[in-house]
Amino acid sequence: MTTTPEAVGSSPAFLQGVRVLDVTGALAGPYCTTILSDLGADVLKIEPVLGDRMRARRMGAERRSLPFDLIHRDKKSLAVDLKSPAGADIVRSLARRSDVLVENFSVGAMGRLGLGYEDLRPDCPDLVYCSISGFGQFGPMSDSKGIDLIAQAYSGLMSVTGSTDGQLAKAGFPVSDIGTGMWGAIGVLAALLRARAGFGGAYIDVALTDSVAAWSLWEVADYVATGVDPAPLGTAHRLAAPYEAFTCQEGDVLVLGAVDRAWDALCAVLEIDLSGDSRFATEYERFLHREPLAEIIQARFTTAPRAHWMAALRAAGVPCGPVNRIGDILTDEQFAARGLFVHDEERHGEPTIVNTPIVADGAPRARGHAPELGADTFAALAELGYDDEHITALVEDGVVGVPGPSSAEPRE
Template sequence: MTMTTRPGGRGSPFLKGVRVLDVTGALAGPYCTTILSDLGAEVLKVEPVSGDGMRARRMGPGRRSLPFDLIHRDKSSLAVDLKAPEGVDIVRSLARRSDVLVENFRAGAMARLGLGYEDLRPDCPDLVYCSISGFGQFGPMREAKGIDLIAQAYSGLMSVTGSTDGQLAKAGFPVSDLGSGMWGAIGVLAALLRARAGGGGAYVDVALADSVAAWSLWEVADYVATGVEPAPLGTAHRLAAPYEAFTCSDGATLVLGAVDRAWEALCAVLGVDLSGDARFATEYERFVHRESLAAILQARFSTATRDHWMEALRAAGVPCGPVNGIGDVLTDEQFAERGLFVHDEDRFGQPTIVNTPIVADGAPRARGPAPVLGSDTAAVLAGLGYDDERIAALVEAGVVGVRPSPGAASTPPPASEPVTDSARAVRAPR
């Protein structure tokens, strides 16, 4: 059945009432908790007193950090120094009131702070604890530094990405980070189901390298079948042809004409008769001779505009689509109708927000801006039973940071080393 109407949003958010403690930095961990937030969870971001390092990445003079705001929208902010015992006590207390904790430090870093899963488990038996790291919590690569590009290379992705002349390339998007965030969210949701059913908490271990290597389905099938190392193919498909991008007179279009019905329609649209050429008689032969076939088709595509060919191909039932730039994507009518990009600076404090691509009754998606550093520290501590005098003492000692009142001087960074620097000793978050 084809759905022709948009979900009405009548139900309550899927994760209403779920409390997530976000002890993350950079991209993979924050993306995981943003997905949970967009599904309705209440997310408290724990960050250094000096602020998450991503806050410093401003994309223009006088503007807030767009990268930070994109991946921390709808969250609250607790500024706390995890090097200080009092800071660790605060996070332990919050864990007892949380359903989920997500962290993405190097393996073992949270345990060295006394905040590992086994440290918290006695007091938090139902806690779902998710660790995202470069290579996971066990194995010979456990201690190795793992960032997005390293994971792309280690997982085999970089060996099959790039042009047919052997020039390697990374994926254009940080797929290791984003994919790990997605796998983390999937694991958390599954563990929450078990916890809510009375099965207790769980430890979810996600690795950047695993996340990308798990997508190598076609490449593994190719290698197992042939024994030959898969190589970069540009835009071509690993197992079918024609199935790639062709350059038109004013742009490129991706065309899928591998199966017989689409192949015949493609030839008719292009006005080429290849019915008598044995090289292209079957799907398999077209795949074997894909380079020769691509050259013939490219000569025809270059004679007219992209829109001309796409209109004709779509009318004939041949799958095709434009190769869009980011500027095209941000103004595309389909994405606009789906609400994937939200252009509302008054609401989000930034001109554009990238939404979570889950459209469903009960999924609220992006709702509000990212928090100001320490904007919720005082309220969080008060909720834990700290009185004003004790909160003030913690601020004075540099253990926590609070958002200053309007017109007040900003709280200076603590004299002691902030957690952003200490993270180098306990292994920096991804």
């Protein structure tokens, strides 16, 4: 059975009925809860009365914060001052009604507010509580600030990313933030299964540095086998060749991955005969001599346009693909068929929504936009039993916020 984006939504959402309390900022935490939201959970974002800092990050002339909109879509917003006793009480009450709480404050901050896992556990025995941080909740580095750039460097990723001449580079995407959000969501989903089976809640501790270091499978294998620290290889693979990018006629670039089973087909397409060269007789030999091999292949690719080579390589079963720019992927037919990027026709000039890449009946994916600051404050408090008079008093005292002039310009 093939599930298309058009067929999604005909069955109940995977996380229908799951309530998530989102006490996060920046990217890793919000991305975790966005995944849960796209899978159907009801996510309530807790943010400062003057707004999440990300709301102020505007790109271009549009007043709406595009980064905020992309990572807080389909959530609800409750603006509350967590540092006030009344504000902390509100969050405690919400936690009792929630299945999941995700936070990415600095280590120990939620505990100092009386909102840590152990603080909530007596009244919320089934709560799945996920903490996201730079280095984790324990260890000699736990108190250190962690951001994507630091995580990429500390985890070893930056030491193997870059050109062969030793020029280091970070990954173009914020991989530690995105990856940690994904690990957090995986942990939450697993813990929810256990909680629903009657075995109680769980505390989940995920870190940016752990998340990236956990991906170092090939590099660790290389180091253990040789005792030599792996170095940057540009676009080349650490264990196979040819497996890298090549420039075609007119400057277009493609990537190629021709392991043993595709080697003969590659040689036939490129019309090169290397059968008598012992340097390229086996996959391991080609890996050892990948630089001279790359020179031979590169010379052939410069003789024709990329479209010619990709058509011939694909017809022969050789793995290959174009090196796309961001503008290219937004208009790519394959991504369009998969529903990965959704253009909002109602808000002219607003960004494309970047979907969670899970296509399944029961995974509704992105459905709308981020909420206005405090858009759901009244509704959330009313559900807790607060009457209009009490809510109005909390607004006047600055404990909670509602949509209005105060939310127009969140602080930097």
